[in-house]
Amino acid sequence: MRQGTLVRGFGGFYAVRDAEGQEFTLRCKKKFRRLGLSPLVGDEVLFTPGEGEEHGWLEEILPRSSQCLRPPVANVSLLLIVVAPVPEPDLLLVDRMMVRARAQGMDMLLVVNKCDLDAGLAQELQAQYAGAQAPVFAVSAESGQGLGALRERMGGRLCCLTGQSGVGKSTLLNALLGLSLETGEISRKIQRGKNTTRHAELLMKDGLRVLDTAGFSLLELDGGMEPVTLKEYYPEFAAYEGKCRFEPCYHDREPGCAVTAACGEGAIHPQRLARYRALLAEVRQTWRERYD
Ligand SMILES: Nc1nc2c(ncn2[C@@H]2O[C@H](COP(=O)(O)OP(=O)(O)O)[C@@H](O)[C@H]2O)c(=O)[nH]1
Ligand SMILES: [Mg+2]
Ligand SMILES: [Zn+2]
Numbered sequence: 001m002r003q004g005t006l007v008r009g010f011g012g013f014y015a016v017r018d019a020e021g022q023e024f025t026l027r028c029k030k031k032f033r034r035l036g037l038s039p040l041v042g043d044e045v046l047f048t049p050g051e052g053e054e055h056g057w058l059e060e061i062l063p064r065s066s067q068c069l070r071p072p073v074a075n076v077s078l079l080l081i082v083v084a085p086v087p088e089p090d091l092l093l094v095d096r097m098m099v100r101a102r103a104q105g106m107d108m109l110l111v112v113n114k115c116d117l118d119a120g121l122a123q124e125l126q127a128q129y130a131g132a133q134a135p136v137f138a139v140s141a142e143s144g145q146g147l148g149a150l151r152e153r154m155g156g157r158l159c160c161l162t163g164q165s166g167v168g169k170s171t172l173l174n175a176l177l178g179l180s181l182e183t184g185e186i187s188r189k190i191q192r193g194k195n196t197t198r199h200a201e202l203l204m205k206d207g208l209r210v211l212d213t214a215g216f217s218l219l220e221l222d223g224g225m226e227p228v229t230l231k232e233y234y235p236e237f238a239a240y241e242g243k244c245r246f247e248p249c250y251h252d253r254e255p256g257c258a259v260t261a262a263c264g265e266g267a268i269h270p271q272r273l274a275r276y277r278a279l280l281a282e283v284r285q286t287w288r289e290r291y292d
Contacts, residue, residue, distance in 0.1 A: 001046045001047065001048055001059055001060075002018055002046065002047055002048075002049065003018065003019070003044065003045070003046055003047075003062075004016040004017050004018040004019070004024065004044075004045060004047060005017055005042070005043070005044055005045075005202065005209075006039055006040065006041055006042065006043040006044075006045055006058075006202070007023070007041065007201060007202040007203075007204070008041060008200070008201040008202065009039065009041065012027065012028075013025055013026065013027060013055065014026045014027070014028065014039055014045075014058055016045055016047055016058070017204065021204075024047065024049050024050070024056050025050070025055045025056070026047050026050075026055055026056045026057060026058040027055050027056075027057060027058065028057075028058045029057055029058065029059060032058075032061075037061060038072070039058060039061055040064075040067065040072050040073055040074040041071075041072065041073050041074070041200040041201065041202050041211065041213075042073045042074040042075040042076060042158055042200075042202055042211065043061050043062070043064065043074045043075065044061075044062040044075065045058050045059070045060060045061050045062065046058075046059045046060040046062070047059055065077060065105060066104045066105050066106055067104075068104070071200045071211075071213040072200065073160065073200050073211055073213065075158050076104075076106055076158055076159070076160045076211065077106060077107065077157045077158050077159075078106065078107050078108065078109065078154060078157045078158070078159045078160075079097070079101045079106045079107070079108040079109075079159070079160055079162060080108070080109050080111050080154075080159055080160065080161045080162070081094055081097055081098065081101075081108055081109070081110050081111065081134070081162055081163055082111045082113055082161055082162065082163035082167045082168065082169050082172060083110065083111070083112055083113070083121070083125070083163060083164070083167055084112065084113045084114040084117075084121075084166075084167040084168055085114055085117050085118035085121050086114065086117065086166070087164055087165075087166045087167065089121070089125075089164075090164060091128070091271070091275060092275050092278060092279070093164065094110070095272070095275050095276070095279060096279065097162060098132065098134060098233070099230065099233040099279070102233045103225075103233060107133075107157075108133075108134045109134060109135055109136075109137055109150075109153065110125060110129055110132075110134045110135070110136045110137070111136075111137050111139060111150065111161075111163075111172070112125060112136060112137065112138050112139065113139055113140065113141055113167055113168040113171075113172055114140060114141075114142070114167075114168060115138045115139060115140045115143075115145055115146065116140040116142055116143045116145065119138065122136055122138035127269060128269045128271055128272050129269075129272065130236075130269070131235060131236030131267075131268065132234070132235055132236055132272070133235040135153070137149065137150045137153070139172070141168050141171040141172040141174075141175040141176075142171070142175075144175065147175060147176060150176070151176060151208060154176075154208055154210075155207070155208075156207050156208070156209060157209065158202070158209050158211070159208070159209065159210045159211065160210070160211040160213065161173060161210065161211075173203070173210060173212060176208065176210065177203055177205045177206075177208060177210065178205065178206070179203070179205065200212065200213035201213070224290070225283050225286075225287070226287065227250065227280060227283045227284045227287050228248050228250065230276070230279060230280055230283050231250065231251055231276070231280075234272075234276055236267075236268050236269075236272070237251060237259050237268070239262075240258035240259050240261075240262055243258035244256060244257045244258045244259070245257070250280060251273075251276070251277075252277055252280060259273070260273075
């Protein structure tokens with residue numbers, strides 16, 4: 001058996017690429033259906049190649065480091081959260097995505113695109129997310145500024161771009177990979193017209209590995225999240241954990257809260273904390289209503 005990465009699925013077939021870059025067309029063994037297991041783009045799999053023109057067989061799916069259903073992809077290790085001066089950034093959405101990504105064990109970068117229009121946004125976000133373990137990269141997909149440094153940081157990790165519509169994800173994907181393809185939403189519409197489904201595709205070029213997918217922008221917070229766990233997804237709070245007067249402390253409005261104090265001293269950005277509290281209220285609401 002050989003090992004490869006699942007790069008796309010189409011009408012019951014799977015395209016798998018091995019380490020040398022050779023692509024194989026496979027079908028799935030019946031046992032997967034019995035096990036309720038569906039191969040996902042990004043999966044590392046073991047397979048038997050077919051003879052000549054015949055398709056081969058996908059035999060095993062190796063353990064996943066992460067898994068999403070919308071879009072259906074596995075093993076994303078680095079999430080690129082893209083924002084831009086236009087459309088106006090929705091930072092609550094950014095924070096929501098960060099929580100969700102961190103809960104899935106992904107690392108993340110905050111990519112500020114369209115820096116040719118306004119260089120100030122990157123600086124502002126650098127301040128707001130200084131402790132958030134989401135390094136800020138100022139880039140312009142149009143001028144090429146910052147793309148080299150971003151490519152370097154992406155390395156060979158399996159990356160996925162997410163962000164509001166219009167921030168330049170498709171343009172950025174093309175610029176990063178030096179491609180000119182109809183990406184994401186557009187290609188999917190065409191594909192749907194042809195009666196095939198393609199939710200995601202893994203693109204590989206010059207060592208970069210990036211998922212082309214449209215559906216990552218609507219990340220909802222996990223409905224089952226216990227309110228007290230939300231704070232664990234804010235790396236900037238870690239140094240103050242256990243130092244509040246009350247235990248557990250939600251870092252909301254409790255007296256003697258070390259996080260509130262740190263914010264007063266400028267160690268935690270007030271707007272990031274305010275948004276955390278807004279998300280906390282939401283998670284509490286969902287938690288209260290979970291059995292309704
Ligand atoms: N000025 C400027 N415009 C950009 C840049 N990147 C993308 N755009 C424009 O932003 C618009 C939305 O881009 P698109 O890639 O479709 O965004 P998506 O919805 O996130 O995929 C298009 O008109 C692009 O030409 C950039 O770096 N600078
Ligand atoms: Mg797009
Ligand atoms: Zn506290």
